[in-house]
Amino acid sequence: MLVTGDFACALLAYQVVLGARWWWGGYVAWFEMVFAAGLVFAWPVAMSFVGAYKKRIQAGGLEETRLVFNGGLGLAAVVAIGAYITKLLIARSIVIAMLPLAILLTLAFRRGLRRWLRRRDPAGEVTHAVVAVGHRASVLDLVMQLRSQPRYGMRVVAACTPGGALEHVSDIDGVPILGDFADVADVVARTSANGVAVLACPELDGTALRRLAWSLEVTDTALFVAPSLMDVAGPRISVRPVAGMTLLHVDHPSFGGINQVVKNVFDRMLATAVLVILAIPMLAIFVAVRATSEGPALFRQTRVGLGGREFQIFKFRTMVNGADRPVDPGFETELLKVRDDPRITRAGAFLRRYSLDEFPQLINVVRGEMSLVGPRPLVPAEFALYGSDIHRRLLVRPGMTGLWQVSGRSDLSWEERMRMDLRYVENWSLALDLQLLWKTWGAVARARGAY
Structure with missing residues (x-):
C-alpha cells in the first residue's frame, strides 16, 4: 500500500x-x-x-x-x-x-x-504482541507508556521478572507474570508473541542477552533492548562496535549555534506574520472580554524563561478579575487546571476551549521571550517546589505549544507533562518544531483536555 x-x-x-x-x-x-x-x-x-x-x-x-x-x-x-x-x-x-x-x-x-x-484496529489486535523482560517498576513504566501511546503499535501481553510466577503478585497492572528470565522463550511460545522487550536490569548482561537472542532466532521473534538512558531520540544515538562490544554513542543536545539562530529568526518572522493576519480577530476578542466581564482584557503574569530570566507573559483574561491570586501564598501553578472552574467566565470558557486566549503570546515570541514551540513557561514558585531536573527546561526558550499540548493537554498528569517537556529539550530539532506546529491545529480543533 x-x-x-x-x-x-x-x-x-x-x-x-x-x-x-x-x-x-x-x-x-x-x-x-x-x-x-x-x-x-x-x-x-x-x-x-x-x-x-x-x-x-x-x-x-x-x-x-x-x-x-x-x-x-x-x-x-x-x-x-x-x-x-x-x-x-x-x-x-x-x-x-x-x-x-x-x-x-x-x-x-x-x-x-x-x-x-x-x-x-482500536483494540490493538494487529499490533506487536510483546513480552516485557525486566524488573517490576521498569515493566510497569513500559506498560503505561505503550497504553497511553498506541500509535507505536506495541502492547505488552506478558512479563518475565526476577522470581517470575513465584512472586506474591501475579500481574503488573493487568499484565500477567508468566515466568522469570530463563522462561522467556517458553512465554513467547505460550502467548504467541512476536516481540520481546528487554528492559535495563543488571541480571541481563551481554552473555545472557546473547543467549536470549539465540533462543528467539528459531521463532523469528523480534528483540528490542531498552537502554537505561531515557527520552533520547534516535538522531542523537549511533551504534559503535568497540572491541567486540556494542556501544551506544550519544551526542549532546545542541542549545546554541546556527540551529538556534535559525529557530529564533523563524519564530519571530512567523509570529509577526500571524499577528498581522490575526489583528482584527484579536481586536474582536479584546472587545468581547471587556464587554462580558469587569477588568482588563489582557492578563499578565510573571513566568520564568530562558536561563531563568523572568518575563511578563500576555494572555487574554479568561477568569474573573483577580482570580489569579493564590489561596495558599506558598503555592501557585498554572499547569494544574481544574475542570468546570467557577472562576472562568463564559467568554473565557470558549477562549480556553480553542486556545484563543494564547494569541497575545505571539507578542512574547516577537520580543524574543518565548518560542512558538517549547516547554510551557512556569511561574517562579513552581521551581522551588519541584526537583532539580525541572531546571533543565531553562536551556531553551519556553513555547506556546509543545509535546504535551498535542498529546492530551490538561488531561495529562504533572509528571507526564514534565517528562514530555524534558524529552523536547533533549531532542529539539527544527523538523520536530514543524511537526508539533502541524499537530497543534488538530489538537486545538479537537479541544481534548482544554479547560
Whole structure:
C-alpha cells in the first residue's frame, strides 16, 4: 500500500504541475513530459533507497517524515546535478514544484494511512504482541507508556521478572507474570508473541542477552533492548562496535549555534506574520472580554524563561478579575487546571476551549521571550517546589505549544507533562518544531483536555 500510494502521490504531482503549465499557456516539450514521467517511477525507488519502507519507522511520524524529505531532496539533487552535467534543459517547475509537491502529498498520504490503521484496529489486535523482560517498576513504566501511546503499535501481553510466577503478585497492572528470565522463550511460545522487550536490569548482561537472542532466532521473534538512558531520540544515538562490544554513542543536545539562530529568526518572522493576519480577530476578542466581564482584557503574569530570566507573559483574561491570586501564598501553578472552574467566565470558557486566549503570546515570541514551540513557561514558585531536573527546561526558550499540548493537554498528569517537556529539550530539532506546529491545529480543533 505504501509503494502504490507513493507512486500515486508522485503521479498526482506530475499531473498538477504539467496541467498548471498548460492552463497558463506554457509550452511543454515531449521530452520534458517523458522525463517527468520517469521521475514518477523513480519516486518509490528514492523512498526505498533512504529506507522509507522499513517496518520499524512506520509507527512514528518524525523519522518517517525525515526519510521522505531526504528521499525527495535527494532525487531533486540528482536531477539538478544530472541536468547540469549533461547540459539537459529541464523546466524549473519539475524541480521546484513537482518534487516538493510530491513530498507534501506523500507525507499527507502516509499520515492518513497511519490514522486509518489506528481506526481500523482500536483494540490493538494487529499490533506487536510483546513480552516485557525486566524488573517490576521498569515493566510497569513500559506498560503505561505503550497504553497511553498506541500509535507505536506495541502492547505488552506478558512479563518475565526476577522470581517470575513465584512472586506474591501475579500481574503488573493487568499484565500477567508468566515466568522469570530463563522462561522467556517458553512465554513467547505460550502467548504467541512476536516481540520481546528487554528492559535495563543488571541480571541481563551481554552473555545472557546473547543467549536470549539465540533462543528467539528459531521463532523469528523480534528483540528490542531498552537502554537505561531515557527520552533520547534516535538522531542523537549511533551504534559503535568497540572491541567486540556494542556501544551506544550519544551526542549532546545542541542549545546554541546556527540551529538556534535559525529557530529564533523563524519564530519571530512567523509570529509577526500571524499577528498581522490575526489583528482584527484579536481586536474582536479584546472587545468581547471587556464587554462580558469587569477588568482588563489582557492578563499578565510573571513566568520564568530562558536561563531563568523572568518575563511578563500576555494572555487574554479568561477568569474573573483577580482570580489569579493564590489561596495558599506558598503555592501557585498554572499547569494544574481544574475542570468546570467557577472562576472562568463564559467568554473565557470558549477562549480556553480553542486556545484563543494564547494569541497575545505571539507578542512574547516577537520580543524574543518565548518560542512558538517549547516547554510551557512556569511561574517562579513552581521551581522551588519541584526537583532539580525541572531546571533543565531553562536551556531553551519556553513555547506556546509543545509535546504535551498535542498529546492530551490538561488531561495529562504533572509528571507526564514534565517528562514530555524534558524529552523536547533533549531532542529539539527544527523538523520536530514543524511537526508539533502541524499537530497543534488538530489538537486545538479537537479541544481534548482544554479547560
